Amino acid sequence: xxxxxxxxxxxxxxxxxxxxxxxxxxxxxxxxxxxxxxxxxxxxxxxxxxxxxxxxxxxxxxxxxxxxxxxxxxxxxxxxxxxxxxxxxxxxxxxxxxxxxxxxxxxxxxxxxxxxxxxxxxxxxxxxxxxxxxxxxxxxxxxxxxxxxxxxxxxxxxxxxxxxxxxxxxxxxxxxxxxxxxxxxxxxxxxxxxxxxxxxxxxxxxxxxxxxxxxxxxxxxxxxxxxxxxxxxxxxxxxxxxxxxxxxxxxxxxxxxxxxxxxxxxxxxxxxxxxxxxxxxxxxxxxxxxxxxxxxxxxxxxxxxxxxxxxxxxxxxxxxxxxxxxxxxxxxxxxxxxxxxxxxxxxxxxxxxxxxxxxxxxxxxxxxxxxxxxxxxxxxxxxxxxxxxxxxxxxxxxxxxxxxxxxxxxxxxxxxxxxxxxxxxxxxxxxxxxxxxxxxxxxxxxxxxxxxxxxxxxxxxxxxxxxxxxxxxxxxxxxxx
Numbered sequence: 001x002x003x004x005x006x007x008x009x010x011x012x013x014x015x016x017x018x019x020x021x022x023x024x025x026x027x028x029x030x031x032x033x034x035x036x037x038x039x040x041x042x043x044x045x046x047x048x049x050x051x052x053x054x055x056x057x058x059x060x061x062x063x064x065x066x067x068x069x070x071x072x073x074x075x076x077x078x079x080x081x082x083x084x085x086x087x088x089x090x091x092x093x094x095x096x097x098x099x100x101x102x103x104x105x106x107x108x109x110x111x112x113x114x115x116x117x118x119x120x121x122x123x124x125x126x127x128x129x130x131x132x133x134x135x136x137x138x139x140x141x142x143x144x145x146x147x148x149x150x151x152x153x154x155x156x157x158x159x160x161x162x163x164x165x166x167x168x169x170x171x172x173x174x175x176x177x178x179x180x181x182x183x184x185x186x187x188x189x190x191x192x193x194x195x196x197x198x199x200x201x202x203x204x205x206x207x208x209x210x211x212x213x214x215x216x217x218x219x220x221x222x223x224x225x226x227x228x229x230x231x232x233x234x235x236x237x238x239x240x241x242x243x244x245x246x247x248x249x250x251x252x253x254x255x256x257x258x259x260x261x262x263x264x265x266x267x268x269x270x271x272x273x274x275x276x277x278x279x280x281x282x283x284x285x286x287x288x289x290x291x292x293x294x295x296x297x298x299x300x301x302x303x304x305x306x307x308x309x310x311x312x313x314x315x316x317x318x319x320x321x322x323x324x325x326x327x328x329x330x331x332x333x334x335x336x337x338x339x340x341x342x343x344x345x346x347x348x349x350x351x352x353x354x355x356x357x358x359x360x361x362x363x364x365x366x367x368x369x370x371x372x373x374x375x376x377x378x379x380x381x382x383x384x385x386x387x388x389x390x391x392x393x394x395x396x397x398x399x400x401x402x403x404x405x406x407x408x409x410x411x412x413x414x415x416x417x418x419x420x421x422x423x424x425x426x427x428x429x430x431x432x433x434x435x436x437x438x439x440x441x442x443x444x445x446x447x448x449x450x451x452x453x454x455x456x457x458x459x460x461x462x463x464x465x466x467x468x469x470x471x472x473x474x475x476x477x478x479x480x481x
Contacts (some may be wrong), residue, residue, distance in 0.1 A: 382447020437462025
């Protein structure tokens with residue numbers, strides 16, 4: 001048996017932490033009349049100066065202590081409303097601030113739960129310092145990604161820093177797109193090959209959203225069916241919106257940064273981010289995270305890329321094996337190839353190989369559920385951890401009554417498709433006080449961290465909150481080998 005130490009750490013949802021989001025009602029006109037943005041904006045512009053001044057003062061007094069820079073948020077949201085209804089651009093000064101307030105709403109990202117954490121060393125590479133990601137679940141079961149900072153010492157003692165009371169959305173930008181990836185993904189989504197080729201022929205190897213919109217204009221020449229053109233446009237815009245960048249100022253603390261759904265594919269959540277510190281062959285470091293984008297109907301495996309946790313790039317994953325939830329990247333190449341673990345068939349653990357981090361077309365079976373605690377399905381909790389004895393893989397298994405437990409595998413360092421050892425019984429099961437919550441009888445992690453001889457594993461319990469355990473790596477490896 002492996003000794004598991006439960007840390008005196010508990011993170012629970014805090015509905016006091018709110019973020020100011022845009023509130024832009026549907027743009028559909030009523031019987032050809034003005035849109036709701038027009039109607040609301042015109043009412044705000046029609047207020048007399050005394051009433052407008054009083055409203056702004058009352059609103060600011062009520063809300064400004066809940067946000068780090070509410071005036072900047074109001075200005076940005078007024079800009080968005082003006083992009084939709086240019087006539088609202090006549091508002092300036094305090095009236096523009098009030099206009100922005102009407103197109104802003106508060107959202108509590110973790111009002112329902114925080115769970116399913118992953119953990120990586122801090123980019124500053126300070127000994128023992130780490131960043132933990134959390135899946136925050138708010139209204140409508142919509143998931144976002146939040147962060148915490150902390151440290152682990154040589155004795156395996158884990159500390160989590162108190163988070164900022166504020167949250168910050170950052171600045172969203174559209175990146176440039178790579179034609180080969182974009183075209184392949186459009187075809188995988190079911191777009192008409194002839195229409196895709198017609199559009200792509202008008203684009204360079206890299207292009208931005210303006211060039212893409214211009215190239216789509218060729219579809220309006222009447223040479224193709226209206227239905228085909230409509231579907232191709234819809235898929236193209238959907239895919240373009242699913243690839244974007246998000247950036248923060250250095251002054252915004254790590255715990256204030258939040259990755260909130262920002263594309264159609266993510267409209268119902270950014271789920272279960274699995275962060276990994278990836279070291280390239282030249283020694284350069286990039287932090288990647290695989291995650292599941294969910295639009296309420298379908299899931300889409302996606303990739304986050306960041307160097308510093310200040311600028312994040314979101315991109316779709318391509319390939320026949322980039323399917324289903326739970327893809328977890330290895331922290332370095334093996335024999336020149338990117339590797340990942342995945343459960344693309346919903347039940348079994350597979351090794352994925354690729355020469356590109358965003359394209360996955362091969363899958364090799366590593367293990368199937370064989371023990372009772374995992375008989376429903378198994379999957380990788382997070383990125384494999386390199387040890388002297390092999391790749392240590394934390395896994396989750398689903399047993400009777402849909403009970404989730406955590407286990408461990410060991411894969412060969414040189415040939416990770418070879419399973420060296422596995423725990424026969426779970427490393428961690430839900431404790432009695434962890435069984436009840438939003439989703440009962442679940443412990444689930446999206447990754448662990450090795451510091452010295454200590455394996456640090458944060459995990460979600462019952463989709464309710466987060467606890468942390470530590471395990472001696474040498475003891476665990478003895479059990480596995």
